[in-house]
Amino acid sequence: MTEPIAPPIATEPTAPAAIEFDHVSRWYGNIVAVNDISFSLNAGITGLLGPNGAGKSTMLHMLAGFLQPSSGNVRVLGQPAWGNPEMYRRVGLVPERESVYPFLTGYEFVLDSARLHHLANAEEATMKAIRMVELEDAMGRASGGYSKGMKQRIKIAAALVHEPDVLLLDEPFNGADPRQRLHLMDLLREMAANGRTIVFSSHILEEVERLAEDVLVIVSGRLAASGDFREIRKLMTDRPHTFVVRASDNRKLAADLVSDPSVYGVELQGNDLQVRTSEFAAFTRAVAGVARRADVSIFEIRPTDESLESVFSYLVKR
Amino acid sequence: MMIDSTIVRLTMRQLLGQKRTILMLAFALIPVLVALLYRLNGDHVRHDPQEWTATVALARLVVGLVLPFTALVFGTAALGTEFEDGTAVYLLSKPIPRSTIVLSKLLVAWGATVVVVLVSTFPTGFLALSGEPQDGIVVAFAIAAVFGALIYCAAFLWLSIATSRALIAGLLYVFIWEGVVVNLFKGVRLFSVRQYTLGIAGELMSVPKRVFDPRLQGPTAIVLACLVTGVAIWLAFRSLKRWEIGETS
Numbered sequence: 001m002t003e004p005i006a007p008p009i010a011t012e013p014t015a016p017a018a019i020e021f022d023h024v025s026r027w028y029g030n031i032v033a034v035n036d037i038s039f040s041l042n043a044g045i046t047g048l049l050g051p052n053g054a055g056k057s058t059m060l061h062m063l064a065g066f067l068q069p070s071s072g073n074v075r076v077l078g079q080p081a082w083g084n085p086e087m088y089r090r091v092g093l094v095p096e097r098e099s100v101y102p103f104l105t106g107y108e109f110v111l112d113s114a115r116l117h118h119l120a121n122a123e124e125a126t127m128k129a130i131r132m133v134e135l136e137d138a139m140g141r142a143s144g145g146y147s148k149g150m151k152q153r154i155k156i157a158a159a160l161v162h163e164p165d166v167l168l169l170d171e172p173f174n175g176a177d178p179r180q181r182l183h184l185m186d187l188l189r190e191m192a193a194n195g196r197t198i199v200f201s202s203h204i205l206e207e208v209e210r211l212a213e214d215v216l217v218i219v220s221g222r223l224a225a226s227g228d229f230r231e232i233r234k235l236m237t238d239r240p241h242t243f244v245v246r247a248s249d250n251r252k253l254a255a256d257l258v259s260d261p262s263v264y265g266v267e268l269q270g271n272d273l274q275v276r277t278s279e280f281a282a283f284t285r286a287v288a289g290v291a292r293r294a295d296v297s298i299f300e301i302r303p304t305d306e307s308l309e310s311v312f313s314y315l316v317k318r
Numbered sequence: 319m320m321i322d323s324t325i326v327r328l329t330m331r332q333l334l335g336q337k338r339t340i341l342m343l344a345f346a347l348i349p350v351l352v353a354l355l356y357r358l359n360g361d362h363v364r365h366d367p368q369e370w371t372a373t374v375a376l377a378r379l380v381v382g383l384v385l386p387f388t389a390l391v392f393g394t395a396a397l398g399t400e401f402e403d404g405t406a407v408y409l410l411s412k413p414i415p416r417s418t419i420v421l422s423k424l425l426v427a428w429g430a431t432v433v434v435v436l437v438s439t440f441p442t443g444f445l446a447l448s449g450e451p452q453d454g455i456v457v458a459f460a461i462a463a464v465f466g467a468l469i470y471c472a473a474f475l476w477l478s479i480a481t482s483r484a485l486i487a488g489l490l491y492v493f494i495w496e497g498v499v500v501n502l503f504k505g506v507r508l509f510s511v512r513q514y515t516l517g518i519a520g521e522l523m524s525v526p527k528r529v530f531d532p533r534l535q536g537p538t539a540i541v542l543a544c545l546v547t548g549v550a551i552w553l554a555f556r557s558l559k560r561w562e563i564g565e566t567s
Contacts, residue, residue, distance in 0.1 A: 113408065
């Protein structure tokens with residue numbers, strides 16, 4: 001496992017962290033889903049980022065008390081997460097599956113959630129939660145007929161109805177349209193500003209970038225990086241990149257590019273030119289100027305390894 | 319509190335608001351139709367109506383068929399459907415003791431099974447015995463079926479938590495174990511909910527052995543029924559406490 005880029009969010013020495021993973025592993029038979037992960041989180045928004053099958057959901061399920069760690073300890077608000085229903089008084093969960101009770105209206109779904117929490121004023125809390133996700137217009141309709149985005153919002157309302165200190169969301173923006181997505185992001189930011197701990201999983205870099213202050217990058221069940229998102233983003237951007245360039249005179253462009261400080265390797269391959277750079281931004285700024293000065297026209301320029309998986313695997317290898 | 323009214327209401331809407339209930343009630347009418355045919359055909363003149371009612375209509379058709387099948391459907395659906403469609407997570411992520419969830423679900427499954435079984439028992443019994451001495455046969459079977467429904471529902475509810483193949487396991491138990499194996503080997507009657515139910519029914523009626531002779535004596539049946547119900551409920555508590563997401567869904 002790599003060393004964290006920055007220390008995880010600072011924890012107060014007197015109070016236990018809101019969320020603690022202490023050398024946690026989880027395996028299914030011979031398959032290791034989560035491998036010796038440790039971190040602690042407090043108030044704020046943390047994104048759990050990683051490709052599909054990386055172990056994000058397994059981690060969230062352990063946090064939510066729905067999976068027992070094979071080894072190590074998971075604690076939420078100082079209490080063990082596994083086998084402890086009392087924990088849910090202060091924890092809200094938005095599962096990934098879009099299923100809701102199809103025969104309940106949105107209002108009934110949230111109201112039942114409030115009642116199961118034995119809230120003193122369940123109706124009032126229900127309306128407040130529904131207003132937060134802006135679903136008042138559809139709250140009287142059976143939730144079985146909701147769109148994917150509406151189901152997502154009513155699930156969030158049900159998870160917020162008891163105003164939890166810790167909110168866990170598994171891929172919460174699936175199916176939400178761009179406006180709903182922005183609204184939900186604002187809502188989560190506001191909750192975090194009020195001192196709540198929010199953890200959400202996503203395999204979409206941009207979602208995490210827009211919302212999370214801190215990030216845990218999970219790859220193949222291991223913690224590949226953790227800490228401030230900007231630091232991790234910089235790492236991802238400044239990693240070695242390879243571009244394929246096709247120009248009117250590949251040989252001449254290659255000769256000029258090789259002297260650019262952002263370029264550390266150039267190779268002619270058939271009709272293409274492969275350019276290797278360690279500074280993504282500097283290269284993309286410089287390449288047009290180099291071509292102009294060399295009087296060469298660029299027909300095509302494209303990065304070769306921009307999949308999220310390649311970004312993650314780079315972080316793991318570091 | 320051991321029973322949660324929200325869970326009860328939610329489960330009732332889940333179980334009873336569907337085609338399932340109509341199908342179950344239609345299924346409950348099969349013994350009634352058989353009893354009607356028995357009367358219309360004049361078979362009651364050729365056979366002892368008390369014996370036919372007790373051993374065929376109520377013991378075989380109601381206790382042997384309607385009761386276990388209805389309990390299997392309601393018992394496994396009460397919580398099993400929520401595991402299948404993923405909605406169980408909403409219930410399990412609330413600060414509610416797992417025992418309360420189990421008992422609330424059991425109450426609804428039991429209640430629904432009892433309604434269906436009684437809808438089957440009373441018309442079948444009264445129709446088959448119309449104009450004949452009752453000797454407490456119908457009431458005895460009705461009371462025994464209420465107990466039988468509880469045992470079956472507790473066992474099937476546990477199965478639905480413990481395995482995603484609860485329906486298949488339940489069908490094998492009812493139709494292979496109770497329907498075939500118990501008839502072949504006398505000793506295994508101690509492990510048959512049907513035999514407990516019949517034993518309790520036998521204890522509650524006052525008819526000679528030629529009319530109805532259950533394989534288990536009443537006191538033995540009652541003790542075993544209580545024991546098995548208690549163990550099934552305990553296993554259900556234990557399984558739900560240890561339930562992990564993805565296990566049965």
